[in-house]
Structures are given as structure tokens and as C-alpha cells.
Amino acid sequence: MSKNALVSFQGNKNINTEIQLTGSKSECNRALIISALSKKLVQVENLSNAADTVTLNGILNKLGVESNEQGGASKPQTNNSELVDVGPAGTAMRFLSAYLSAKNGNFLLTGTERMKQRPIGILAEALKTLGADISYAENEGFPPLNIVGPLNQKTEKVKIKGDVSSQYISALLMIAPVLPQGLTLEIEGELTSKPYVDMTLDMLSAVGIEHQWQGNSISIKPQTFKAGTLVVEPDWSAASYWYSIAALADEATISLPALKEKSLQGDSQIQRIMEIFGIQTSKTETGISIQSNEKATDAPEILDLKTCPDLAQTIVVIAAALGKNMAFTGLETLKIKETDRIAALQNELAKIGVTLTETNLVYTLNCDKLHFPDKITIATYEDHRMAMAFAPLALLVKEVEIEEMQVVEKSYPYFWDDLKKAGFEVTTLQHSVIQ
Ligand SMILES: O=C(O)C1=C[C@@H](OP(=O)(O)O)[C@@H](O)[C@H](O)C1
Numbered sequence: 001m002s003k004n005a006l007v008s009f010q011g012n013k014n015i016n017t018e019i020q021l022t023g024s025k026s027e028c029n030r031a032l033i034i035s036a037l038s039k040k041l042v043q044v045e046n047l048s049n050a051a052d053t054v055t056l057n058g059i060l061n062k063l064g065v066e067s068n069e070q071g072g073a074s075k076p077q078t079n080n081s082e083l084v085d086v087g088p089a090g091t092a093m094r095f096l097s098a099y100l101s102a103k104n105g106n107f108l109l110t111g112t113e114r115m116k117q118r119p120i121g122i123l124a125e126a127l128k129t130l131g132a133d134i135s136y137a138e139n140e141g142f143p144p145l146n147i148v149g150p151l152n153q154k155t156e157k158v159k160i161k162g163d164v165s166s167q168y169i170s171a172l173l174m175i176a177p178v179l180p181q182g183l184t185l186e187i188e189g190e191l192t193s194k195p196y197v198d199m200t201l202d203m204l205s206a207v208g209i210e211h212q213w214q215g216n217s218i219s220i221k222p223q224t225f226k227a228g229t230l231v232v233e234p235d236w237s238a239a240s241y242w243y244s245i246a247a248l249a250d251e252a253t254i255s256l257p258a259l260k261e262k263s264l265q266g267d268s269q270i271q272r273i274m275e276i277f278g279i280q281t282s283k284t285e286t287g288i289s290i291q292s293n294e295k296a297t298d299a300p301e302i303l304d305l306k307t308c309p310d311l312a313q314t315i316v317v318i319a320a321a322l323g324k325n326m327a328f329t330g331l332e333t334l335k336i337k338e339t340d341r342i343a344a345l346q347n348e349l350a351k352i353g354v355t356l357t358e359t360n361l362v363y364t365l366n367c368d369k370l371h372f373p374d375k376i377t378i379a380t381y382e383d384h385r386m387a388m389a390f391a392p393l394a395l396l397v398k399e400v401e402i403e404e405m406q407v408v409e410k411s412y413p414y415f416w417d418d419l420k421k422a423g424f425e426v427t428t429l430q431h432s433v434i435q
């Protein structure tokens with residue numbers, strides 16, 4: 001049985017609401033790994049209810065923190081490996097690859113069928129260079145991974161490609177302080193998604209872990225964690241869907257408590273980017289408020305999204321719906337996320353007459369044939385962001401049916417409830433799936 005959401009908005013398109021967003025899954029997943037590595041000296045506050053965070057928390061609780069992550073312990077006697085299944089959680093897969101390599105035990109780290117298509121070879125090979133015992137259980141370079149820890153460190157210097165996923169780098173940086181020799185990472189090529197590496201280093205600094213970043217090298221010496229609490233901010237990627245709603249409404253004032261204008265999350269750039277679509281952000285006593293009635297700023301000729309890949313679907317869909325023939329760069333990594341997000345966007349934007357085409361890594365929207373049928377049905381490809389980026393179109397299209405509505409659970413489980421709170425009608429449709 002598949003469950004779809006039928007989304008519509010009746011009456012005046014004026015939205016005035018307050019939405020309490022759940023904690024950032026990126027911050028939470030780092031905080032949980034750091035807490036485990038610190039043997040719970042570091043506590044986490046405002047844990048997200050994102051499924052990816054719930055999964056990682058469950059795995060870490062089950063594994064316990066007794067074993068010796070500081071390295072040097074003898075290898076386990078048994079050949080039975082412990083199954084660790086992250087489902088669709090990319091950060092959990094990447095962070096645990098490093099964490100389990102440093103931990104005493106024998107593990108089979110796996111995930112969904114899609115996870116088995118998301119590359120991990122760059123990280124696994126870097127860990128092997130450090131001394132980790134890792135092998136590919138199915139396909140070379142992809143999960144599942146057999147990991148036998150703790151690693152017997154052979155070197156402190158590792159080279160790593162920076163242009164595929166920053167998660168590999170964050171994963172290594174978090175275990176660096178517990179490695180007997182520490183770690184110096186030399187990043188080769190351009191670093192993609194850089195704000196996520198900054199987030200990792202800032203969160204490590206908050207619990208006393210120092211680093212040096214010179215040129216393309218980041219070094220962390222062996223160090224102990226300082227006791228403390230990491231307080232997680234709400235999720236800025238989730239906030240981006242409220243910016244979309246504000247951009248498509250006739251008038252909107254949406255307050256988002258506890259969000260900070262200056263955030264650890266790179267996706268807080270949505271504040272500046274959405275000015276292109278006439279949305280203004282202001283600080284309030286409790287967080288921020290977004291308003292739709294300000295004058296739009298000029299769109300740049302090409303908007304680069306390399307530092308905020310998770311905003312790409314939000315921004316591309318809004319630009320398309322507003323008929324802006326914009327061009328984008330920095331979208332290369334979208335093909336290896338929850339789905340091939342470029343192909344997914346191309347397929348679904350075609351339903352409102354918009355094309356997205358690529359020439360020399362510049363992606364251009366053509367909205368000349370933009371039209372809004374009375375009803376569109378959007379496929380979501382097991383990708384939460386497809387559902388959430390397209391649902392706001394219900395402000396322009398009478399009925400938007402979003403397939404497999406449960407996909408939102410990955411990062412924003414209360415998305416549909418929050419839409420209802422803001423005045424949308426959301427009905428659940430049950431369809432039998434014929435195999
Ligand atoms: O480190 C993180 O928390 C994340 C980094 C980004 O991935 P890439 O570095 O693979 O672009 C982002 O897309 C993902 O949702 C979360």
C-alpha cells in the first residue's frame with residue numbers, strides 16, 4: 001500500500017503562522033558521534049526527530065560506548081559481525097564508517113538499496129591508508145562494508161578528494177582526536193559543501209578540540225574532549241520550504257522560533273538567496289520571521305549552490321514556478337544523493353512545462369512554456385526533498401498529489417502537520433501497489 005498526500009490551499013493565499021522546526025539532522029548526527037567518542041562526556045540537547053537521527057542514535061545506543069575507541073585494544077576474538085543498518089541515512093553511513101573503524105568490534109555496515117549505490121570508496125580507502133581493516137561486502141567502492149576495529153594506525157597523513165562528498169572529510173575529522181597519532185588531511189581538488197566541514201570543526205571546537213587549517217590541509221592532534229552540552233539549532237534546510245511557501249503566497253509572515261541568523265548550518269544562506277524572490281528575513285525575540293512583501297533583489301546571472309546542495313531543489317522549483325529562467329552551478333553532487341536529484345527535477349518540472357538542461361556544468365531553467373494544470377502528481381524517488389520542494393506548488397496548482405508522502409520522515413517528520421497548521425489541506429490517499 002502506498003500513501004500519497006493530496007495537497008491544496010483554499011481561499012486567500014495569506015499565510016500567517018509560527019512553525020517550530022525540529023533540530024538539524026546534520027548538527028545532531030555530528031553531536032551524537034562526538035558524544036559517543038567522548039564516552040558521553042559531551043551531551044546533546046534538542047535532538048531532532050528526523051528518522052536519520054533517530055536511526056543513528058539507536059545504533060550508537062545499541063553499540064554502547066564501553067569499548068576502547070582510543071585505539072590500541074586487541075581485536076575481537078569472534079568472526080561474527082554485528083549488523084549495523086543505517087537505512088537511507090547518508091551521514092550515518094559515512095560517519096559510522098570512520099567511527100566503527102576506530103571502535104573495537106567486527107561490523108557489517110549497510111543501508112537501503114539506494115545506499116548501496118552511493119559511493120564510499122574515497123572514505124574507505126582513506127581509512128585503510130590510516131590502518132583500518134575494511135573490505136567491500138558486495139561492490140568495490142560501495143556499501144555494505146565489513147569493518148574490523150579498532151584500526152592499528154599506520155600514518156597520520158591522508159590525502160582525500162574533496163569534490164565528491166564533504167561527509168567523508170567530516171567523518172575523518174571527528175575520529176581524529178581519538179586516533180593515537182591524530183590526523184592531517186590533505187584535501188585534493190575543490191572542497192564541495194564546505195560549510196558542513198566548518199560545522200564539524202566548529203562543533204569539535206565547542207567541546208575543546210583544536211585544529212589547524214592551512215591551505216588545503218586540516219590537522220587535529222590527539223586530544224581529549226571537554227565535558228559540555230551541544231545544543232542543536234532547528235534545521236535550516238527544513239526552513240527553506242517555508243521560504244518557498246512565503247515566495248508563492250500572496251502575503252506571508254512566518255515565524256520560525258530558535259533559528260539564528262548566524263548559524264553553524266550553511267543552509268542559513270537561504271535568507272540571502274530568497275531575497276531574489278522578494279522574501280525578507282528579520283530577527284525576532286524568539287528566532288526569525290520571514291515576510292513575503294518586500295521588493296525582490298536582482299537574480300545573479302548564475303547562482304552557485306556548491307556550498308548548499310540541500311537547498312538546490314527548493315530554489316530550482318521556486319525559480320521554475322515563478323517563471324525565472326535562472327542558471328545554476330555547483331549541482332554536480334546531486335546525482336549521488338537520495339536519488340539522482342537532477343533527473344528527478346527534470347522529470348517533475350516537465351509537469352509544469354519547465355526544462356532544466358545542462359551545458360558545461362551550468363544548469364539552465366527554461367520556463368517559457370510554464371503552465372499550471374488543475375492537478376499535478378509528483379513522484380518523489382525515495383527523496384524527502386522532492387516531496388517538500390514540490391508541495392508548496394499547491395499555492396499555484398489546485399491539487400498537488402505527492403507520492404510516497406512518508407519520505408519526509410528522513411529529515412522533517414512533521415512536515416505535513418505543519419502544512420496543515422499553515423492552512424493547507426492535506427489528505428492521505430491510499431493506493432494499492434500492483435507489482
Ligand atoms: O555533512 C552533512 O551533514 C551533510 C553534507 C552534505 O553532503 P555532501 O557533503 O555529500 O554534499 C549534505 O548534502 C547532506 O545532506 C548533509
Ligand SMILES: C=C(OP(=O)(O)O)C(=O)O
Nearest residue numbers: 088089090091310337338
Ligand atoms: C543528502 C542528504 O542526506 P544524506 O546524504 O545524509 O543522506 C539530504 O538530507 O538532503
